[in-house]
Amino acid sequence: MRLAPLIGPDLQDAIAIGPDAVREAVSEFHPEDIAELLEDLSAKEAVLLVRALPTETAADVVERLSPQRQVLVFNAIDTGRAVELLSEMDPDDRVDLLQELEEDDAKALLSALERREPEAAEEVRELVRYEPETAGGLMTTEFASLPPDTKVWEAMDAARQLGREELAEMLYYIYVCQPSGELLGVVSLRDLILSDPGQSLSEIMIANVFSVKTSDDQEKVAHEIARYDLAALPVVDDHGRMLGVVTVDDVVDVVIEEATEDAQMMGGVVPLEDSYFQTGWAEFVWKRGSWLVLLFVAQLLTATVIQKNKAILDATVELVLFIPLIIASGGNAGSQSSTLVIRAMAVGELKPSDWGKVLGRELLIGLSLGIALGLIGFVRGWFAGETVEPLAMATAIGTSILAIVTLSTMIGSLLPLLIRRVGLDPAVSSTPFIASVVDVLGLIVYFAVAQVILHTFFGV
Amino acid sequence: MRLAPLIGPDLQDAIAIGPDAVREAVSEFHPEDIAELLEDLSAKEAVLLVRALPTETAADVVERLSPQRQVLVFNAIDTGRAVELLSEMDPDDRVDLLQELEEDDAKALLSALERREPEAAEEVRELVRYEPETAGGLMTTEFASLPPDTKVWEAMDAARQLGREELAEMLYYIYVCQPSGELLGVVSLRDLILSDPGQSLSEIMIANVFSVKTSDDQEKVAHEIARYDLAALPVVDDHGRMLGVVTVDDVVDVVIEEATEDAQMMGGVVPLEDSYFQTGWAEFVWKRGSWLVLLFVAQLLTATVIQKNKAILDATVELVLFIPLIIASGGNAGSQSSTLVIRAMAVGELKPSDWGKVLGRELLIGLSLGIALGLIGFVRGWFAGETVEPLAMATAIGTSILAIVTLSTMIGSLLPLLIRRVGLDPAVSSTPFIASVVDVLGLIVYFAVAQVILHTFFGV
Numbered sequence: 010m011r012l013a014p015l016i017g018p019d020l021q022d023a024i025a026i027g028p029d030a031v032r033e034a035v036s037e038f039h040p041e042d043i044a045e046l047l048e049d050l051s052a053k054e055a056v057l058l059v060r061a062l063p064t065e066t067a068a069d070v071v072e073r074l075s076p077q078r079q080v081l082v083f084n085a086i087d088t089g090r091a092v093e094l095l096s097e098m099d100p101d102d103r104v105d106l107l108q109e110l111e112e113d114d115a116k117a118l119l120s121a122l123e124r125r126e127p128e129a130a131e132e133v134r135e136l137v138r139y140e141p142e143t144a145g146g147l148m149t150t151e152f153a154s155l156p157p158d159t160k161v162w163e164a165m166d167a168a169r170q171l172g173r174e175e176l177a178e179m180l181y182y183i184y185v186c187q188p189s190g191e192l193l194g195v196v197s198l199r200d201l202i203l204s205d206p207g208q209s210l211s212e213i214m215i216a217n218v219f220s221v222k223t224s225d226d227q228e229k230v231a232h233e234i235a236r237y238d239l240a241a242l243p244v245v246d247d248h249g250r251m252l253g254v255v256t257v258d259d260v261v262d263v264v265i266e267e268a269t270e271d272a273q274m275m276g277g278v279v280p281l282e283d284s285y286f287q288t289g290w291a292e293f294v295w296k297r298g299s300w301l302v303l304l305f306v307a308q309l310l311t312a313t314v315i316q317k318n319k320a321i322l323d324a325t326v327e328l329v330l331f332i333p334l335i336i337a338s339g340g341n342a343g344s345q346s347s348t349l350v351i352r353a354m355a356v357g358e359l360k361p362s363d364w365g366k367v368l369g370r371e372l373l374i375g376l377s378l379g380i381a382l383g384l385i386g387f388v389r390g391w392f393a394g395e396t397v398e399p400l401a402m403a404t405a406i407g408t409s410i411l412a413i414v415t416l417s418t419m420i421g422s423l424l425p426l427l428i429r430r431v432g433l434d435p436a437v438s439s440t441p442f443i444a445s446v447v448d449v450l451g452l453i454v455y456f457a458v459a460q461v462i463l464h465t466f467f468g469v
Numbered sequence: 470m471r472l473a474p475l476i477g478p479d480l481q482d483a484i485a486i487g488p489d490a491v492r493e494a495v496s497e498f499h500p501e502d503i504a505e506l507l508e509d510l511s512a513k514e515a516v517l518l519v520r521a522l523p524t525e526t527a528a529d530v531v532e533r534l535s536p537q538r539q540v541l542v543f544n545a546i547d548t549g550r551a552v553e554l555l556s557e558m559d560p561d562d563r564v565d566l567l568q569e570l571e572e573d574d575a576k577a578l579l580s581a582l583e584r585r586e587p588e589a590a591e592e593v594r595e596l597v598r599y600e601p602e603t604a605g606g607l608m609t610t611e612f613a614s615l616p617p618d619t620k621v622w623e624a625m626d627a628a629r630q631l632g633r634e635e636l637a638e639m640l641y642y643i644y645v646c647q648p649s650g651e652l653l654g655v656v657s658l659r660d661l662i663l664s665d666p667g668q669s670l671s672e673i674m675i676a677n678v679f680s681v682k683t684s685d686d687q688e689k690v691a692h693e694i695a696r697y698d699l700a701a702l703p704v705v706d707d708h709g710r711m712l713g714v715v716t717v718d719d720v721v722d723v724v725i726e727e728a729t730e731d732a733q734m735m736g737g738v739v740p741l742e743d744s745y746f747q748t749g750w751a752e753f754v755w756k757r758g759s760w761l762v763l764l765f766v767a768q769l770l771t772a773t774v775i776q777k778n779k780a781i782l783d784a785t786v787e788l789v790l791f792i793p794l795i796i797a798s799g800g801n802a803g804s805q806s807s808t809l810v811i812r813a814m815a816v817g818e819l820k821p822s823d824w825g826k827v828l829g830r831e832l833l834i835g836l837s838l839g840i841a842l843g844l845i846g847f848v849r850g851w852f853a854g855e856t857v858e859p860l861a862m863a864t865a866i867g868t869s870i871l872a873i874v875t876l877s878t879m880i881g882s883l884l885p886l887l888i889r890r891v892g893l894d895p896a897v898s899s900t901p902f903i904a905s906v907v908d909v910l911g912l913i914v915y916f917a918v919a920q921v922i923l924h925t926f927f928g929v
Contacts, residue, residue, distance in 0.1 A: 037677065039679075039697060041696050165662065168659075169662055169663055172659050172663045181641055181658070181659070181700075198658050198659065198662070199628075199632050199641070199658065202625065202628060202632065202658070202662075203629055203632045217497065231721075234718075234721065235718070235721040235722060235725060236501050237499055237501050238501075238718040239718070240641075240700065240717070240718075257700075257717050257718065257721065258694075258698040258699070258700075258717065260721060261695040261717065261720060261724060262695060264721060264724045264728070265695060265724060265728075265816060268724070268725075268728035268732075269812050271728075271732065272728075272735065272808055272812045273808060273809065273812065275732065275736070275900075276735070276804055276805055276808025276809065276812075276900060277801055277804060277805050277808070278808060278809060284813065284818050285809055285812075285813035285818055285819060286813075286818065286826070290830075290833060290834065290837070293834050294837045294838060294841075297802075297834065297838060298837070298838050298841055300801075301801055301802060301805070301838055301841070301842060302841060302842065302845065304797070304801050305794070305797075305798055305801075305842050305845055305846075306845070308793065308794045309794065309845075309849055311793035311794055311797070312791055312793075312849065312853065315789060315790045315793070316790055316853075322789065329775060329792075330772040330775045330776055331772055332775075332792050332793060333768065333771035333772075333775070333792060333793070333796055333908055333912065334765070334768045334771055334772055336793055336797075337764070337765075337771070337796075337904065337905065337908055338761070338765055340800075340901070340904065341737055341760075341761055341764050341765075341901040341905075342757075342761060344736050344901055345736055345738050345757050345760075345761070345901075347736070348732055348733060348735070348736025348737070348738060349733065349736065349738060349741075349745055350745070351732070352729050352732045352733065352736075352745075353744065353745035353746075355729075356729060356744075358745055358746065359745060359746075366746070370750075370753075373750060374753050374754060377750070377758070378757060378758050378761055381754075381761070381762060382761060382762065382765050385762065385765055385766070386765075389769055389772065393772065393776075414761075440735075440736060440804060440900040440901075441800070441801040441804055441805075441900075444797065444800065444904070445797065445801075448793055448797055452793065
C-alpha cells in the first residue's frame with residue numbers, strides 16, 4: 010500500500026519537466042503519499058513540487074509534512090504562495106506551522122494573511138492561546154453549528170452550503186448552540202437524513218452531549234473519545250460556549266504519540282520531540298545522557314555498599330559470584346511490576362488510591378516469584394560453597410533472592426503510584442530507574458541476609 | 470465525566486425495587502457508564518440489571534463489558550433473553566462473546582439464534598473463521614453497499630431505510646460494489662447530500678479506495694487508518710470482494726491495546742489477556758515467572774564468569790566494588806537504545822534494512838555517552854585504588870565503562886532489528902532481556918579490559 014517508492018522516480022522526472030507534468034503525475038495519489046515522497050526529495054525539488062501542485066492539494070500535503078520540511082518549504086516559497094497555502098490549511102495545522110517558523114517570519118506571514126483573509130488570521134490568534142498538548146491546542150475551529158429552532162430542511166441546506174465551501178472539517182455532526190455560543194446538543198448527519206424535514210433541531214438533537222474544556226489534557230480527550238466511541242468531541246470554554254471540535258483521527262495520532270512518549274520514558278529516555286532519524290546527535294546525547302548520568306551517580310552507591318561489607322566478602326568470598334545475579338533478579342521483577350502498573354494507570358484502570366489493592370496482589374505474586382527463583386538460586390548456591398558448607402551457601406543465596414524479588418516487586422508497583430500521587434508522570438519511574446533503586450537496596454539486603462543466615466544458622 | 474460513582478448507589482436501590490425503577494435510573498446514561506457500573510456490581514445484581522434494561526440498551530451495555538462479566542451474565546440469564554441480546558449486538562461483538570463461552574453453551578446459543586434469526590447466525594459462522602487480531606477478526610459485516618448505477622436519490626432512500634433499521638453500524642460511507650461483491654468505490658454521506666439527485670453513484674464515488682485483506686494484522690489496519698485519516702476501512706477477500714468494514718473507533722482501541730502489549734513485552738512480561746485487576750494470580754505468576762526464570766537462568770552465567778576470573782579479582786580486590794556499577798551502566802544504555810528502536814519500528818519509521826544507518830548513529834552516540842560516564846567512573850576509580858595505584862584503577866574503570874556503554878548501545882539497537890528480521894516481535898527484546906545479555910557480556914569485557922590495562926600499562 011505504500012505508494013511512495015512507486016511514484017518516486019516518475020515524479021522526479023516530472024519535476025524536471027515542469028508544473029503540468031507534476032500535476033499529471035500526482036493527480037491519482039493521496040496527499041499522505043505525496044507528503045511522504047516530499048520528505049525524501051532534495052530541498053530544491055521539494056519546493057518545485059509544492060509550487061507546481063494545485064493549491065488545495067499543496068495545502069493538504071503541507072499539513073502532513075514533518076515540521077522540519079514545512080519550515081524548509083515555507084522559507085523557500087514566496088509570501089504570496091505561502092499565504093495561499095496557509096489560508097487553505099486547516100486552522101489547527103495552520104497554527105502548528107506558524108509556531109514552527111522563526112518569530113519574525115511568522116509575524117510577517119500573519120500580517121499578509123490578515124490582509125488577504127482576516128478571518129483565517131483571527132482563528133490563528135484564537136488558537137495560538139492554547140497549550141499544544143491540550144484540547145484547545147488539538148481542536149479545529151471549523152465546525153457546523155446552528156440554533157435550536159432551525160428546521161431539519163434548513164439544516165440540510167446549511168450542511169450542503171458548508172460542505173461545498175469545505176468550511177467544516179467534520180461535517181458528520183451539526184452542533185446545536187444558542188446564539189450566545191452555549192452548546193445545547195448535537196445532531197448527526199444520519200439523524201438529519203432520517204428525520205422529518207419540518208422538525209426543529211431541538212426536537213431531534215441528543216442533549217447531554219459530552220464535551221471537554223480547552224485546558225483539558227490531550228490524553229483525557231483521547232480517553233473520552235475512545236471510551237464512548239465518538240467521531241468528534243466538542244470543546245467548550247468555562248461558560249459552556251462551544252469553541253471548537255477535536256476529531257477522532259487527530260486522537261489516533263495523539264494515542265500513538267503518547268504511547269511513544271511513555272515507552273521512551275519507561276526506557277529511561279527523555280521523550281524526543283521528533284522521530285528517531287530526525288533527532289540530532291546533540292539532542293540524543295542530552296536526552297539519554299542526562300538520565301544515564303543521574304542513574305550512574307545513584308549507582309555509585311553500590312560501590313560504597315560493597316566497600317562497607319568488605320569484611321563479609323573477605324570471610325566468604327563465594328558471595329561475590331552472586332552479586333550480578335541477585336541484583337538483576339530484583340531489577341527484572343521490579344521492572345515487570347512497574348511496567349504493569351504504569352500501563353494500567355495510562356489506560357485509566359488504576360489510580361493511586363488503589364495502592365492497598367495493588368500491595369496485596371504484588372505481595373502475593375512477589376512471594377510466589379521469589380520462591381521460584383529462590384529455589385533455582387538454592388541449587389546454584391549448593392555448588393558454589395567453597396569456604397562454607399553447600400547447605401549454608403544454598404540457604405543464604407535462596408533466601409536472599411526470595412527477599413529481594415519480593416521487595417523489588419513491591420517497590421516496582423508502589424513507586425509509580427507514589428510518583429503519580431505527587432503529581433509527576435508515573436512513566437518517569439522507568440525500568441532503569443527502578444533497577445537502580447533496587448540494585449542498591451538489593452545489595453544491602455543481600456549482605457544482611459547472607460550474614461544473618463551464615464552467622465546465626467550455620468555459625469560461620 | 471465519570472458518572473459511575475454518581476449513579477452507582479441510586480442504581481443499587483433501583484435494582485432492589487424492580488425493573489421499572491432500573492429503567493428509570495439509567496435512562497439518561499451512556500451504555501459505557503452503565504457497563505462500568507455493572508463491572509463492580511455483585512453477580513446477582515449484575516444479572517438483575519441486564520434483565521431489567523430495555524433489550525437494545527442491554528445489548529449496547531453487554532458489548533462493552535469485560536469478557537469475564539459477559540460470560541457471567543450469559544451463564545445466568547435464560548436462553549430466550551440471551552438470544553434476544555445476541556441478535557441486537559453488533560456482529561463483531563457477538564462473535565467475540567460466543568468465543569468466550571464454553572463450547573457447548575456457545576453451540577446451544579448459536580442453534581437457538583439460528584431458529585430466531587438465521588442471518589445473525591450466518592454472520593457468526595462467517596466471522597468466526599478469522600483470527601481475532603486480524604482485519605477479519607476486527608471487522609463488522611454490517612455496512613451499506615449499493616451497485617454503481619444507483620442514482621443519488623435512490624441511495625438517499627436506501628440510506629434512510631438502513632439508518633432506520635439500524636442495520637449499518639457505520640452509515641457515513643456507502644460502498645459502491647458490483648453485484649458480485651467487488652468493491653469499486655466509496656461515497657460519503659456528505660458527498661451524497663452535496664450531489665445532484667439524478668447522478669449515479671459511479672459518477673460521484675471516489676474510486677481507488679483503500680482496503681485491507683481479511684488476514685492483514687490489526688496493527689497494519691490501525692496504521693492505514695491513522696495515516697490516511699479515514700473514518701472506516703473496507704475489508705476485502707483475495708478477489709477484491711467486500712466482506713466488511715473496520716471503523717476508526719475500533720482502531721483507537723487497537724492502538725491502545727497494542728501499546729499496552731508492547732509496553733508489557735518491553736517490561737519483560739508476556740502480554741496479559743485482560744486488564745491488571747482482572748488477571749488472576751496463576752496467570753500473573755506464569756506470565757511474569759516464565760520470563761523471570763528464563764532471564765535468571767541466563768544470568769547464572771554471570772556467576773560462572775566471575776568464577777573464571779577469580780585470579781584477577783584475588784589479585785586486585787578493588788575490582789569487585791565496580792561490578793554492579795559497570796553492568797548497570799551497560800544495561801541502562803542498552804535499554805535506552807532498544808526502547809527507541811523498538812518504538813520507531815512500531816510506528817513504522819524504521820525497518821530492519823535501516824540497520825546500517827542505525828549502527829552509525831548509535832556508535833557515535835554510544836561513544837559520546839561512554840566518554841561521559843567513563844569520566845565519572847575514572848574519578849570514582851581514582852579513590853578506590855588500594856592494592857594498585859589510583860591512576861591505574863581510574864584508567865581501568867573509566868576505559869571499561871567506555872567500552873561497555875558503547876557495546877551495549879550497539880547491542881540494544883541492533884538486537885531488536887535482528888529479532889524483527891527473523892520474524893519475531895521486536896518488543897521481545899525487552900529491557901530485562903537486553904540487560905541480561907549485556908550483564909554477561911559486560912562482565913567479560915570488564916575483566917578483560919581491566920586485566921589488559923592493569924597488566925600491560927601499569928605492570929600490575
